[in-house]
Amino acid sequence: MADKIQKLGAKIASGHANIDEIAMFVSLLMPKAVEDVNEIFAPRQLIKRERTTEPLPIDKRQLSSYRTRLGTILEYAVSNSIDSLIRQVFGDELRLTFEVAHRYPDFLIRDRVLEPTVRIEMKAVDADSDEQSARFEVLSSLIQGEKDIVILIGWEWCQDELANGTKCEYSTIFSFVVVPAAELARERDESVRLRGGRVEADKILVPKKGRSGELKPDEGNAGKILRLVHTTRKKEPFKLSQYIQQYLQFTDAVTARKK
Structure with a gap:
């Protein structure tokens, strides 16, 4: 595994890694990062x-706020552990940094x-949450597919x-x-279309409840992490990509x- 991480990291450092290699690199780092968070942080x-x-x-309101806060702290802890692992192998050749502006x-x-x-982009999902703080809302037009x-x-x-x-009690990560x-944006946008909505470069439009044929700007429901894939798509998993199948395994976990 260490050799694989080394090779993939070298490709990333040189700017020649494709999206599958990038996803694999991060996936290989995640088990140790999660272990560090759960056992130390x-x-x-x-x-x-x-x-x-x-x-x-x-x-x-307070419930939503504390879940958002805890999610942010866990994301920080995971990212810090990932950077520590990267630093041990690659020194200054690679580093994981925060986006300092409030943007994607x-x-x-x-x-x-x-x-x-x-x-x-990292999203923390509370097992007991009704999803008010877990959404993937970035527009497809803002995503760089190979990065x-x-x-x-x-x-x-x-x-x-x-x-x-x-x-006592403390938060732990049970799945990632x-x-x-x-891939996620494609499934979310397809779900919007299957429900009668429309996706544009700068907005997502969804049907108005009780107003046939009328659309309104999405208020965040389309991006709910546990509902990105339309139910009809879930019935034919063989038509879904490997990544989306893995995502569905995560949502099932x-x-x-949930209690």
């Missing part, structure tokens, strides 16, 4: 007392002269007990998948964890 820095003593927010994508893998060679990937991570609360008997961004 989360039990140390995301830990809190058990819920009856230190309850979580229950108000809908979240992260960039840069080469030795800081040219972005890979663009990464852009999406990392989806599923997380949940883990109950534990310290050596001194203190009951790496998918080219263009998240759904199975």
Whole structure:
């Protein structure tokens, strides 16, 4: 595996890696990154007392806010671990950086002269969430097909007990998948069309409820992470790409964890 990571990273550093090689490179780094988050970062820095003593927010607005915050923290932790792994192998030849502006994508893998060679969007999905904070809304027109990937991570609360008997809990990642961004956008856009909507370069239009033939700008529902593939497409999985089949395995893992 180390040899494969080395070879793929070298191609990325030279700017000659295709999207399949980029997805494979990140996929090979993810198990160790997730392990680091679950075994080191989360039990140390995301830990809190058990819920009856230190309850979580229950108000809908606060609930959405804390899930967004925790998702952002987990994305940071995963990205930091990935960069640490990259640095160990490639030194300054490659590095994973944050996108400092508030725009797509979240992260960039840069080469030795800081040219972005890979663009990464990361989305954290809470197993107990009703999806209000987990959406993939970037327009297809903004995606660079040979550079852009999406990392989806599923997380949940883990109950534990310290050596001194203190009951506690912290967030852990139970599943992940790496998918080219263009693949997810293609399925999302096809789902919009199958539901009678239309996709344009600068917007997604969906049918108005109760108004046959009328369209309105999408309010985020088209991009819900667990619903990007239309139900009719799921019935014929052999017609779906390998990446979308892996994405559906991820969504199944998240759904199975819901309480």
